[in-house]
Amino acid sequence: MKIEETIIKGCYLITPRSFTDNRGSLTKIYHELMFQEMGLDVQFREEYFSVSSKGVLRGLHFQIPPMQHAKCVTCVSGKIFDVVVDLRKNSPTFGKHFCTELDGKTPSLLYVPEGLAHGFVSLEDDSIFLNRSTTVYSPECDRGIHWDSCGIVWPDLDLIISHKDQEMPDFENFNSPF
Ligand SMILES: Cc1cn([C@H]2C[C@H](O)[C@@H](COP(=O)(O)OP(=O)(O)O[C@H]3O[C@@H](C)C(=O)[C@@H](O)[C@H]3O)O2)c(=O)[nH]c1=O
Numbered sequence: 001m002k003i004e005e006t007i008i009k010g011c012y013l014i015t016p017r018s019f020t021d022n023r024g025s026l027t028k029i030y031h032e033l034m035f036q037e038m039g040l041d042v043q044f045r046e047e048y049f050s051v052s053s054k055g056v057l058r059g060l061h062f063q064i065p066p067m068q069h070a071k072c073v074t075c076v077s078g079k080i081f082d083v084v085v086d087l088r089k090n091s092p093t094f095g096k097h098f099c100t101e102l103d104g105k106t107p108s109l110l111y112v113p114e115g116l117a118h119g120f121v122s123l124e125d126d127s128i129f130l131n132r133s134t135t136v137y138s139p140e141c142d143r144g145i146h147w148d149s150c151g152i153v154w155p156d157l158d159l160i161i162s163h164k165d166q167e168m169p170d171f172e173n174f175n176s177p178f
Helices: 032-037
Strands: 002-005 012-015 017-021 024-028 046-052 056-063 071-077 079-086 097-103 109-112 116-122 127-133 142-144
Touching: 046 056, 056 079, 071 079, 071 097, 071 116, 079 109, 079 127, 097 109, 116 127
Parallel strands: none
Antiparallel strands: 002 012, 012 109, 017 024, 046 127, 056 116, 056 142, 071 109, 071 127, 079 097, 079 116
16 A cells, blocks of 8 residues: 655545456455554544435535544545545644545545545546545534535536535634534
8 A cells, every 4th residue: 555645734645555357456445454554543433335426516524523533535436526625723734625536447545534524526427435434423413614615626517416515604604623
C-alpha cells in the first residue's frame, strides 16, 4: 500500500495493492497491520456500500460528538468525484476542501479523519461507494453542511440531490463542534 497526505492534515490518499491475472483482479483495501504501519491505528466499527446513478450527489456529511468518526472510502465500481471539507476550527485548512476522483478501474482509498465533512457525486451510472467508519451510524449525531458551500466546483452534471441534503445549512451558518 502507498500513502500520501492531501492538502488537509490527516487526510490521506491510499493506493492499495492489486493483483491481476487472466481471471481479473484482487485488491486488498484493508489490512490491520499495514494500516498501523501507515500511522492509521484505528478500529472500524461499521461498513456499508451505496449505489448511485450518474449525477447523484450525496453530502456533505459527518457525525458530531460523541459519535464523530474517521472513515475510509472508496469506489469499487464506476467513478465518483469525492470531496472533503475541513471543519476543525484550529486547523490551518479550516473551511478548505480537497477533491479527487475515485475510479473503480484504478482503485484508491481516501482516509478521512474526524472533523471533516464528506460528500461525492457519481460520475457514472451504478457507481458503488464503499464506506468504513470508526463509529456506527447515529441518526441523532448525523449532520451536514450544504453541498454548494466553500467554493467547491462540482462536475457539470444534472445533479440529483435528496431533500435532506438540499436543506443542510451553509458552511458559513454552521457552528462547528470540531
Ligand atoms: C449512512 C447511513 C444511512 N442509513 C439510512 C438512513 C436513511 O434512511 C438511508 C439513506 O441515508 P442517507 O441519505 O444519509 O445516505 P447517504 O446520503 O448515502 O449518506 C452517506 O453520504 C456519504 C457522502 C457519507 O459520507 C456517509 O458517511 C453517509 O453520510 O439509509 C443507515 O441506516 N445507516 C447509515 O450508515
